[in-house]
Amino acid sequence: MRVVVPFAAGRPKTRLADVLDADDRASFARAMLADVLDAVEAAGRQPEVLATAPVDVDVRVTVDERSLTDAVNAVLAETEGPVAVVMADLALATGRVLRRLFGTAGDVVVAPGRGGGTNALVVRHDGFRVDYHGASYLDHLAAAREVGATVAEFDSHRLSTDVDEPADLPEVLLHGEGSAREWLRGAGFRLAVEGGRVGVTRED
Amino acid sequence: MRVVVPFAAGRPKTRLADVLDADDRASFARAMLADVLDAVEAAGRQPEVLATAPVDVDVRVTVDERSLTDAVNAVLAETEGPVAVVMADLALATGRVLRRLFGTAGDVVVAPGRGGGTNALVVRHDGFRVDYHGASYLDHLAAAREVGATVAEFDSHRLSTDVDEPADLPEVLLHGEGSAREWLRGAGFRLAVEGGRVGVTRED
Numbered sequence: 001m002r003v004v005v006p007f008a009a010g011r012p013k014t015r016l017a018d019v020l021d022a023d024d025r026a027s028f029a030r031a032m033l034a035d036v037l038d039a040v041e042a043a044g045r046q047p048e049v050l051a052t053a054p055v056d057v058d059v060r061v062t063v064d065e066r067s068l069t070d071a072v073n074a075v076l077a078e079t080e081g082p083v084a085v086v087m088a089d090l091a092l093a094t095g096r097v098l099r100r101l102f103g104t105a106g107d108v109v110v111a112p113g114r115g116g117g118t119n120a121l122v123v124r125h126d127g128f129r130v131d132y133h134g135a136s137y138l139d140h141l142a143a144a145r146e147v148g149a150t151v152a153e154f155d156s157h158r159l160s161t162d163v164d165e166p167a168d169l170p171e172v173l174l175h176g177e178g179s180a181r182e183w184l185r186g187a188g189f190r191l192a193v194e195g196g197r198v199g200v201t202r203e204d
Numbered sequence: 205m206r207v208v209v210p211f212a213a214g215r216p217k218t219r220l221a222d223v224l225d226a227d228d229r230a231s232f233a234r235a236m237l238a239d240v241l242d243a244v245e246a247a248g249r250q251p252e253v254l255a256t257a258p259v260d261v262d263v264r265v266t267v268d269e270r271s272l273t274d275a276v277n278a279v280l281a282e283t284e285g286p287v288a289v290v291m292a293d294l295a296l297a298t299g300r301v302l303r304r305l306f307g308t309a310g311d312v313v314v315a316p317g318r319g320g321g322t323n324a325l326v327v328r329h330d331g332f333r334v335d336y337h338g339a340s341y342l343d344h345l346a347a348a349r350e351v352g353a354t355v356a357e358f359d360s361h362r363l364s365t366d367v368d369e370p371a372d373l374p375e376v377l378l379h380g381e382g383s384a385r386e387w388l389r390g391a392g393f394r395l396a397v398e399g400g401r402v403g404v405t406r407e408d
Contacts, residue, residue: 097359112361114318116378116395116402134397137378155301157316160361167371174320174341191320193338198320 003045004075005036006068007088009053015165028183033088035178042095073129082124091172091180092158106152108144111159112137120159125149170198207249208279210272211292213257219369232387236295239382246299273336289325295376295384296362310356312348315363316341324363329353374402
């Protein structure tokens with residue numbers, strides 16, 4: 001199984017701009033990417049990065065400047081056999097959960113992201129193509145059924161948590177096991193419990 | 205295994221006040237409770253409700269006006285054998301995921317909620333007690349280890365999604381399979397995709 005990790009090298013995580021400046025966002029995004037690559041390896045697979053620009057990592061990198069959808073569909077078209085697509089901002093991913101994902105039966109296995117995205121996919125059907133625009137989770141279920149593929153939902157909090165905005169940072173501090181959590185702690189972020197809700201504070 | 209569903213009968217979901225008035229919040233909370241009870245039954249168990257005031261449901265209801273923590277600990281103290289505690293606002297719960305939860309090995313099995321809460325628990329250890337205050341997930345892991353209990357994390361997007369605030373409503377529309385989703389649709393709520401984020405709109 002090819003395991004592809006798309007990475008937007010040039011665009012930092014702009015929705016984190018309220019809490020992290022551009023350099024920090026780029027650095028934090030790289031820490032999350034490292035965690036995802038480690039988790040894929042811990043699940044017994046060799047990851048490769050599909051990036052919009054060259055990235056300095058110890059695994060194979062393919063540069064494709066097109067949109068996420070076009071770049072992933074090019075991989076699906078050129079590959080015989082199963083392909084997994086795992087997003088680079090899944091800072092809670094572990095070898096354990098990815099092993100369970102890769103082992104789940106189905107022509108198309110979809111792990112939804114919070115908010116209706118598609119955070120991880122396993123594709124074992126030649127006719128299936130992705131479309132990451134909008135609420136892609138429901139679109140991917142429909143697209144799989146259209147080509148006659150069997151579909152499995154993969155139910156995981158760890159994989160549903162893509163780290164996009166400040167409200168996602170507590171999840172990294174609570175459940176992260178790798179360098180993204182360390183990065184946040186090193187940058188002074190701590191869990192803060194206020195009025196029954198958990199957020200983060202940042203120490204100087 | 206006793207399966208207890210705590211329900212705050214008198215307090216509607218105040219964090220939804222921006223999008224639902226008090227009557228609607230009470231009605232929506234009852235729809236979610238019904239879904240959770242159905243899911244427990246679909247998992248082959250007989251649920252019981254642990255409520256702060258009488259509730260009209262077709263299962264056993266115990267009224268305990270004390271705090272959630274005290275009421276659940278009273279159940280744990282009086283029960284020989286395993287107890288599961290499943291929150292009443294898990295509108296994405298299904299028989300499938302609860303069957304997997306109830307079947308997970310461990311003296312204490314904890315399904316974290318987004319934001320560090322404890323959305324579902326299985327307790328198979330006499331010495332374990334709950335404390336739902338604050339980021340209870342980490343506290344429950346520590347408390348389990350303190351009494352020498354083996355601990356398992358239960359990783360589920362469906363169980364991590366307690367429905368507390370407007371940002372949780374898209375999850376119900378995306379993944380709900382029961383009356384809470386129907387309630388929202390009947391009240392005019394629809395998924396809305398804007399700038400890459402999924403929210404809800406409400407039709408008149």
